[in-house]
Amino acid sequence: MELDKEQVELINSFLVKNEVVFDDMRFEIIDHIASDVEENYSEIPFHDAIKIVLKKWETQIQLSDSLWVSSRARFPKIILGKLKQLFIPQLITFAVIMIVGGIVDHNFSEVIDFYSQNTNAFRIVYGIWFFIATAFGLILFFSKGFTTYKYVFKRAFYFVFLWTVVFFLTSRPTVLSLTFLIANLISSVFLYQNYKAHFKFIKSI
Amino acid sequence: MFVKANEINLISKTTNMKNSQLYKGSLNTIIMKLLEEKGRMYGYEITQKVKEITQGELNITEGALYPALHKLEAEGLLDVEMEKVDNRLRKYYKLTEKGTTETVNRLAELEDFIKNMQSIVNPKLSY
Numbered sequence: 552m553e554l555d556k557e558q559v560e561l562i563n564s565f566l567v568k569n570e571v572v573f574d575d576m577r578f579e580i581i582d583h584i585a586s587d588v589e590e591n592y593s594e595i596p597f598h599d600a601i602k603i604v605l606k607k608w609e610t611q612i613q614l615s616d617s618l619w620v621s622s623r624a625r626f627p628k629i630i631l632g633k634l635k636q637l638f639i640p641q642l643i644t645f646a647v648i649m650i651v652g653g654i655v656d657h658n659f660s661e662v663i664d665f666y667s668q669n670t671n672a673f674r675i676v677y678g679i680w681f682f683i684a685t686a687f688g689l690i691l692f693f694s695k696g697f698t699t700y701k702y703v704f705k706r707a708f709y710f711v712f713l714w715t716v717v718f719f720l721t722s723r724p725t726v727l728s729l730t731f732l733i734a735n736l737i738s739s740v741f742l743y744q745n746y747k748a749h750f751k752f753i754k755s756i
Numbered sequence: 757m758f759v760k761a762n763e764i765n766l767i768s769k770t771t772n773m774k775n776s777q778l779y780k781g782s783l784n785t786i787i788m789k790l791l792e793e794k795g796r797m798y799g800y801e802i803t804q805k806v807k808e809i810t811q812g813e814l815n816i817t818e819g820a821l822y823p824a825l826h827k828l829e830a831e832g833l834l835d836v837e838m839e840k841v842d843n844r845l846r847k848y849y850k851l852t853e854k855g856t857t858e859t860v861n862r863l864a865e866l867e868d869f870i871k872n873m874q875s876i877v878n879p880k881l882s883y
Contacts (some may be wrong), residue, residue: 559843576822578838578845579799583818585844586800613818632823636830755838756845 552593554585558601562704566603569612571627575698575752580629584608605677621706637703641741645734652730666729674719683714684708684739687746696756700749702741711735711742759820779814783824785866786816788833788859789852796837796850832844833858 554562562581571577584604592600611629619642620626620634655662666673688708691701714731721728790805791797797805802825803816828834833855837848851859 553842554844556843579822579847580818580840582798582802582846585842586798589842590800590804608818612836629819629822633826636823636826644802755836 552589558597559585573699574696575606633699648734649730652726656726663726682737690745696753698749698752700745704745707742787863791851792859796848798846798848
């Protein structure tokens with residue numbers, strides 16, 4: 552028994568109502584649920600079959616939270632797992648850079664001297680980088696579709712923006728502001744990975 | 757080669773195999789082996805194939821399968837293709853070039869592991 556458009560839409564509505572809003576995850580889950588109904592419960596009415604299948608997904612759809620992802624927002628468990636997978640490497644990289652920056656700050660005064668003498672050059676390079684990152688961000692924000700990659704990019708970009716403001720407002724150059732700058736530049740790798748993954752997905756549908 | 761046990765939730769159907777830590781550790785290798793054989797597969801198909809091969813002994817749950825697939829995809833070992841099938845979109849997974857090489861390594865490692873376990877658990881059979 553092949554599910555018709557209305558039945559597929561019913562599964563879709565159920566998932567959206569339960570916060571499975573990311574397209575890259577939702578389409579996959581819809582297909583899994585629909586395949587299960589078609590293959591195992593074709594002998595019983597659709598409404599009974601769907602109840603049995605959705606019961607199997609109960610735990611995965613339950614809302615959970617994690618400080619790795621957000622201090623306020625809650626997500627279905629299966630989505631939270633993917634978001635954590637995308638966030639954790641970024642946060643760890645950021646933390647490592649901050650720790651190294653702290654160590655440098657305490658031990659290598661020549662780094663501060665070099666940075667003080669070349670502050671303007673650093674600001675120009677960083678300004679150009681931030682302009683490019685913002686352009687990528689705007690393209691992504693206004694693109695169609697909502698994926699886990701888009702969400703992670705957005706969240707990471709908020710921090711990039713915040714540290715950029717701090718960086719340009721700091722009148723006296725410190726190693727801490729330099730560390731934020733480096734952390735932001737390195738975050739380009741993650742930003743670009745998410746940007747690429749979002750558009751790869753959008754292109755494939 | 758082995759993923760952390762708390763990341764996945766692989767459940768065995770039979771009661772005497774409930775403590776299936778060994779299976780949990782091999783989930784990624786199982787997925788990669790199936791993809792190596794079939795070329796490309798979608799999530800539900802993988803769960804059914806494992807059930808079929810093991811005659812219902814192993815049941816990969818959704819909570820185990822998708823985190824494993826997404827992790828392998830993030831590591832660049834799997835690539836995805838979307839296709840419209842029966843009024844919905846289907847996501848197919850296939851091995852990348854890096855994934856194909858990695859599958860060979862992981863299978864060799866798994867075979868070694870099985871051989872060593874055999875030697876310890878049942879020394880007579882290993883010769």
